[in-house]
Amino acid sequence: MSQPARVGILAGGGPLPAQLADVLRKEGREPFLVGFRGFADEALLAPYPHEMIRLAAAGAILQTLRAQGCRELVLIGPVLRPSWRSLRPDAEGVRLLARLGRSLFAGDDGLLAAIVRLLEEEGFRVRGAHEFLGTAQNRSGPWGRIAPDHQAMADIRHAVHVLSVMGPLDIGQGCVVQNGLTLAVEALEGTDAMLHRCGSLRQDGAGGVLVKMPKAGQELRADMPAIGPVTVRKAAEAGLRGVAFPSRLTLVMEPDHCIKEADRLGLFLYGLEPDSVFYKRKKDI
Amino acid sequence: MSQPARVGILAGGGPLPAQLADVLRKEGREPFLVGFRGFADEALLAPYPHEMIRLAAAGAILQTLRAQGCRELVLIGPVLRPSWRSLRPDAEGVRLLARLGRSLFAGDDGLLAAIVRLLEEEGFRVRGAHEFLGTAQNRSGPWGRIAPDHQAMADIRHAVHVLSVMGPLDIGQGCVVQNGLTLAVEALEGTDAMLHRCGSLRQDGAGGVLVKMPKAGQELRADMPAIGPVTVRKAAEAGLRGVAFPSRLTLVMEPDHCIKEADRLGLFLYGLEPDSVFYKRKKDI
Numbered sequence: 232m233s234q235p236a237r238v239g240i241l242a243g244g245g246p247l248p249a250q251l252a253d254v255l256r257k258e259g260r261e262p263f264l265v266g267f268r269g270f271a272d273e274a275l276l277a278p279y280p281h282e283m284i285r286l287a288a289a290g291a292i293l294q295t296l297r298a299q300g301c302r303e304l305v306l307i308g309p310v311l312r313p314s315w316r317s318l319r320p321d322a323e324g325v326r327l328l329a330r331l332g333r334s335l336f337a338g339d340d341g342l343l344a345a346i347v348r349l350l351e352e353e354g355f356r357v358r359g360a361h362e363f364l365g366t367a368q369n370r371s372g373p374w375g376r377i378a379p380d381h382q383a384m385a386d387i388r389h390a391v392h393v394l395s396v397m398g399p400l401d402i403g404q405g406c407v408v409q410n411g412l413t414l415a416v417e418a419l420e421g422t423d424a425m426l427h428r429c430g431s432l433r434q435d436g437a438g439g440v441l442v443k444m445p446k447a448g449q450e451l452r453a454d455m456p457a458i459g460p461v462t463v464r465k466a467a468e469a470g471l472r473g474v475a476f477p478s479r480l481t482l483v484m485e486p487d488h489c490i491k492e493a494d495r496l497g498l499f500l501y502g503l504e505p506d507s508v509f510y511k512r513k514k515d516i
Numbered sequence: 517m518s519q520p521a522r523v524g525i526l527a528g529g530g531p532l533p534a535q536l537a538d539v540l541r542k543e544g545r546e547p548f549l550v551g552f553r554g555f556a557d558e559a560l561l562a563p564y565p566h567e568m569i570r571l572a573a574a575g576a577i578l579q580t581l582r583a584q585g586c587r588e589l590v591l592i593g594p595v596l597r598p599s600w601r602s603l604r605p606d607a608e609g610v611r612l613l614a615r616l617g618r619s620l621f622a623g624d625d626g627l628l629a630a631i632v633r634l635l636e637e638e639g640f641r642v643r644g645a646h647e648f649l650g651t652a653q654n655r656s657g658p659w660g661r662i663a664p665d666h667q668a669m670a671d672i673r674h675a676v677h678v679l680s681v682m683g684p685l686d687i688g689q690g691c692v693v694q695n696g697l698t699l700a701v702e703a704l705e706g707t708d709a710m711l712h713r714c715g716s717l718r719q720d721g722a723g724g725v726l727v728k729m730p731k732a733g734q735e736l737r738a739d740m741p742a743i744g745p746v747t748v749r750k751a752a753e754a755g756l757r758g759v760a761f762p763s764r765l766t767l768v769m770e771p772d773h774c775i776k777e778a779d780r781l782g783l784f785l786y787g788l789e790p791d792s793v794f795y796k797r798k799k800d801i
Contacts, residue, residue, distance in 0.1 A: 413688075414704045419698070
């Protein structure tokens with residue numbers, strides 16, 4: 232009895248895993264979700280075939296994925312780095328942790344890249360969530376009715392410069408610039424929390440811009456920058472004028488809804504040419 | 517009738533201006549404070565001779581400083597960049613703004629350096645607050661009873677690296693690193709707000725460290741990194757293990773009180789050799 236080829240989703244926290252499952256269904260691919268206990272929100276996974284498993288129960292995870300006929304995998308949704316004490320790996324987990332070896336002590340990027348490598352060695356094909364999202368994601372330039380003006384474009388370029396220089400430091404994927412002044416830089420708190428504090432940091436004059444982009448050397452298949460309608464709303468609440476991101480390297484969830492919200496709130500959504508964003512990376516790496 | 521040579525303090529917000537006035541008095545120098553209206557807290561300046569003046573009333577400011585016999589000036593305490601609308605410069609202010617010229621559109625560092633240059637052209641000697649604080653500030657190594665362990669030293673080095681790379685971006689003077697992971701990077705929100713969010717970003721394991729240091733190319737006489745007893749307490753509340761800073765390039769307010777608080781709360785205070793901090797700067801600038 233052969234099962235259909237499924238896409239396995241290794242699900243961390245937040246709404247992205249369920250949203251990706253929804254996208255896959257609409258495209259006729261049946262997803263199977265492994266929700267990491269303590270991180271994934273089971274209520275959100277409930278409409279889809281899923282199982283909740285401890286992060287370190289690697290044996291159980293691989294067995295489940297194989298039993299469910301998953302050959303392709305997507306890692307999506309935040310997983311805070313767990314403590315050694317709380318990990319309690321199963322037998323397979325101990326073996327895999329040993330194989331990760333020194334990467335466990337590297338920054339997030341190094342660890343995630345090692346996990347992707349390891350899953351591929353185990354026979355899975357690890358894909359980026361963006362690969363399932365269709366060509367709507369590939370547009371560069373304004374996505375909605377509003378386009379950035381001269382000052383906003385200058386702020387976008389400055390933010391890209393800031394994130395390019397910071398990229399190799401493996402810190403964050405976002406920053407907010409207003410009239411040349413960097414209001415906030417995202418680290419572990421995440422984009423929403425950063426946007427929240429920008430409300431009170433706002434200076435007089437035209438509002439700032441949020442730019443999100445991958446860190447230099449980042450494993451896109453494990454930790455891709457993402458924006459969604461909530462990002463657009465929080466950017467508006469913080470008094471920003473728009474959001475920019477490199478097309479094809481950013482996961483835009485519910486793009487039509489994002490555009491509708493941006494148009495309604497008077498913000499721009501701006502897709503950057505990936506090449507224009509990474510002029511710094513090549514030099515810095 | 518000759519007046520004694522006074523030190524003029526151009527006072528922005530927060531407790532630093534009054535604390536500096538107190539230090540000066542204890543060393544037998546009489547301070548005179550010009551509190552910038554809307555930024556300085558007059559209640560804190562009240563015990564000292566002072567006047568509250570609008571930031572852009574440059575004519576009134578220079579006249580007052582001269583009438584009070586101030587020949588040396590210290591700029592201290594945060595002043596958010598005001599809007600053009602709200603400035604309303606007086607006649608002298610218009611003249612000085614014109615002299616600042618393009619610097620007005622530079623980042624904070626460029627603008628502050630230009631203001632210092634301008635005050636010196638007006639015949640004042642602009643000094644760094646640290647120059648009045650005595651040799652107690654020059655110690656490198658642990659200031660209190662507690663010394664950073666091996667992991668904390670590694671985190672300090674990593675934070676210094678992060679701030680060194682970010683320095684030329686003119687963003688912030690502080691970051692928090694825990695076991696190699698950058699929890700937070702300071703931008704416009706300031707150190708206290710950054711420490712506040714670190715409480716919830718804390719990972720399992722040994723606590724992180726706060727490092728503060730000047731940005732590359734920063735005009736130390738206008739915007740010197742500062743720490744004080746509040747910094748120590750907030751670092752403790754965020755679960756950090758200590759605070760490190762380059763000696764002689766950081767304004768440690770109430771150093772004895774800082775050490776007492778650090779000892780009481782079990783934190784280290786660690787003075788870095790300025791040279792060790794800036795190995796990156798020379799290359800990056």
